[in-house]
Amino acid sequence: xxxxxxxxxxxxxxxxxxxxxxxxxxxxxxxxxxxxxxxxxxxxxxxxxxxxxxxxxxxxxxxxxxxxxxxxxxxxxxxxxxxxxxxxxxxxxxxxxxxxxxxxxxxxxxxxxxxxxxxxxxxxxxxxxxxxxxxxxxxxxxxxxxxxxxxxxxxxxxxxxxxxxxxxxxxxxxxxxxxxxxxxxxxxxxxxxxxxxxxxxxxxxxxxxxxxxxxxxxxxxxxxxxxxxxxxxxxxxxxxxxxxxxxxxxxxxxxxxxxxxxxxxxxxxxxxxxxxxxxxxxxxxxxxxxxxxxxxxxxxxxxxxxxxxxxxxxxxxxxxxxxxxxxxxxxxxxxxxxxxxxxxxxxxxxxxxxxxxx
Amino acid sequence: xxxxxxxxxxxxxxxxxxxxxxxxxxxxxxxxxxxxxxxxxxxxxxxxxxxxxxxxxxxxxxxxxxxxxxxxxxxxxxxxxxxxxxxxxxxxxxxxxxxxxxxxxxxxxxxxxxxxxxxxxxxxxxxxxxxxxxxxxxxxxxxxxxxxxxxxxxxxxxxxxxxxxxxxxxxxxxxxxxxxxxxxxxxxxxxxxxxxxxxxxxxxxxxxxxxxxxxxxxxxxxxxxxxxxxxxxxxxxxxxxxxxxxxxxxxxxxxxxxxxxxxxxxxxxxxxx
Numbered sequence: 107x108x109x110x111x112x113x114x115x116x117x118x119x120x121x122x123x124x125x126x127x128x129x130x131x132x133x134x135x136x137x138x139x140x141x142x143x144x145x146x147x148x149x150x151x152x153x154x155x156x157x158x159x160x161x162x163x164x165x166x167x168x169x170x171x172x173x174x175x176x177x178x179x180x181x182x183x184x185x186x187x188x189x190x191x192x193x194x195x196x197x198x199x200x201x202x203x204x205x206x207x208x209x210x211x212x213x214x215x216x217x218x219x220x221x222x223x224x225x226x227x228x229x230x231x232x233x234x235x236x237x238x239x240x241x242x243x244x245x246x247x248x249x250x251x252x253x254x255x256x257x258x259x260x261x262x263x264x265x266x267x268x269x270x271x272x273x274x275x276x277x278x279x280x281x282x283x284x285x286x287x288x289x290x291x292x293x294x295x296x297x298x299x300x301x302x303x304x305x306x307x308x309x310x311x312x313x314x315x316x317x318x319x320x321x322x323x324x325x326x327x328x329x330x331x332x333x334x335x336x337x338x339x340x341x342x343x344x345x346x347x348x349x350x351x352x353x354x355x356x357x358x359x360x361x362x363x364x365x366x367x368x369x370x371x372x373x374x375x376x377x378x379x380x381x382x383x384x385x386x387x388x389x390x391x392x393x394x395x396x397x398x399x400x401x402x403x404x405x406x407x408x409x410x411x412x413x414x415x416x417x418x419x420x421x422x423x424x425x426x427x428x429x430x431x432x433x434x435x436x437x438x439x440x441x442x443x444x445x446x447x448x449x450x451x452x453x454x455x456x457x458x459x460x461x462x463x464x
Numbered sequence: 465x466x467x468x469x470x471x472x473x474x475x476x477x478x479x480x481x482x483x484x485x486x487x488x489x490x491x492x493x494x495x496x497x498x499x500x501x502x503x504x505x506x507x508x509x510x511x512x513x514x515x516x517x518x519x520x521x522x523x524x525x526x527x528x529x530x531x532x533x534x535x536x537x538x539x540x541x542x543x544x545x546x547x548x549x550x551x552x553x554x555x556x557x558x559x560x561x562x563x564x565x566x567x568x569x570x571x572x573x574x575x576x577x578x579x580x581x582x583x584x585x586x587x588x589x590x591x592x593x594x595x596x597x598x599x600x601x602x603x604x605x606x607x608x609x610x611x612x613x614x615x616x617x618x619x620x621x622x623x624x625x626x627x628x629x630x631x632x633x634x635x636x637x638x639x640x641x642x643x644x645x646x647x648x649x650x651x652x653x654x655x656x657x658x659x660x661x662x663x664x665x666x667x668x669x670x671x672x673x674x675x676x677x678x679x680x681x682x683x684x685x686x687x688x689x690x691x692x693x694x695x696x697x698x699x700x701x702x703x704x705x706x707x708x709x710x711x712x713x714x715x716x717x718x719x720x721x722x723x724x725x726x727x728x729x730x731x732x733x734x735x736x737x
Contacts, residue, residue: 123608307597307599312587315587316584319587321573322575328555329555330585
């Protein structure tokens with residue numbers, strides 16, 4: 107009734123090809139952006155630092171993995187390691203060139219992750235599916251080993267951890283322990299929104315179509331002029347770049363300090379689950395997945411006691427884990443293509459409501 | 465920028481006029497291990513004609529297309545494309561030389577819409593760089609719209625306007641075959657290889673497809689090589705027919721001549737020993 111495109115005629119191909127061709131969607135995304143901008147006015151420091159910032163960063167990492175697995179069809183278990191490459195290279199860049207703006211470093215650190223991604227993506231030219239997953243697993247363990255053993259990476263720090271120094275952006279402290287939650291939130295929000303937009307453009311253009319061609323039918327893709335080498339390695343490069351930037355932000359804007367264990371296989375799996383639950387091959391799904399895996403447990407942990415359910419702190423944690431596990435199974439049975447597909451079906455139904463057969 | 469407006473699909477060197485030999489296969493043999501798929505086959509395809517390749521199952525027809533495509537590399541023999549002997553090449557190189565094809569089993573990109581599937585056919589003609597595409601302004605946007613216009617022409621030509629935005633996985637089989645033809649046409653190929661374009665279709669769909677094939681041939685002047693089992697279709701559509709059996713060529717010529725050939729009749733009906 108209210109979600110219907112009747113009367114919205116498109117007279118140019120440009121108008122027909124825009125990201126949100128339906129006016130209601132454009133209004134919706136505008137409202138969401140305004141709400142995101144206004145969030146610091148109502149949210150507590152805890153909500154910003156422990157929920158909103160990591161949610162946005164993990165959503166970006168999920169988008170990175172989605173480029174590779176969801177759009178180009180190359181299964182990867184090395185996301186955590188590629189995020190780690192981003193984080194450690196950002197740390198090195200910041201300490202070697204302290205006078206350069208930290209935002210530049212964060213964006214540059216993705217380049218190192220991209221290089222690592224291309225190297226570990228080379229086996230994808232010969233192998234696919236689970237076998238490729240195993241080689242990316244090798245990347246995970248090898249890179250994690252580097253983070254522990256190569257002390258140059260953490261400047262020979264006795265603790266083996268990296269600590270984020272305070273850095274300013276136009277006179278405002280944005281990194282380090284003293285930086286305020288609101289400032290960090292806005293920086294993260296800006297980077298995530300801009301990068302999501304750029305990736306959306308990439309995906310709906312020639313390069314994105316090449317990735318999907320390789321994913322859907324690699325032989326036909328090759329017979330239509332796609333070079334598998336270029337398509338696969340570009341997917342690895344872009345995916346790892348995005349993951350690397352997310353990793354750098356994870357340390358610089360969320361954790362503040364980090365040790366190699368942060369970028370372990372657990373993080374890889376966490377991001378992979380976000381991508382699967384959210385929906386492979388969907389950008390909005392990446393946000394859904396990140397919200398589901400990151401925000402829901404926190405809400406349960408905070409929410410259950412608040413509802414008056416009187417249980418011990420550890421029990422709350424266990425209950426939250428169980429509920430999440432059950433929900434994951436439930437959603438995957440209801441819709442194996444993830445929350446993004448549920449969202450799409452909902453929108454389709456809404457468009458024909460209340461006369462679904464008309 | 466003028467790359468976009470140039471009539472594409474042709475390269476400046478080695479233009480082939482109608483009536484000249486576009487592709488020549490010279491004593492090509494192909495084997496997989498000990499299995500001989502193709503034995504010493506020679507034939508040619510003339511620019512502008514509809515050339516049928518027929519034969520019983522397992523005769524080596526699809527292997528022949530795969531050789532032309534650059535997907536298989538024959539152990540012996542040469543392939544001459546536009547008057548030049550072709551070196552061993554990869555499928556994507558063959559594609560950039562103007563060879564497009566459809567598949568026996570529909571090989572569409574299932575996760576994409578009809579429109580996107582056809583747009584993939586324009587990939588070789590799009591050249592805007594990575595950063596432009598990220599920003600989707602300037603050349604990237606211009607290019608996207610330019611090629612969308614071309615794709616819409618093909619959509620109109622094949623009468624598939626209504627399914628433009630439908631994911632191809634949801635389409636019935638007959639329409640999927642048509643979208644596959646559209647995708648191949650979007651490449652504006654010089655040689656179009658059709659591997660059983662009418663397999664599994666009902667009579668009406670076959671008639672539609674036959675009309676489209678003739679229209680493509682006459683309107684765009686596209687040279688077509690097709691594999692088909694329906695003899696009625698083959699006899700009506702093709703200018704010349706080459707018949708394979710057990711990887712060997714047993715006949716080559718105009719449909720009527722091939723139809724009367726005793727070897728062909730034997731291959732199809734079997735002979736008493």
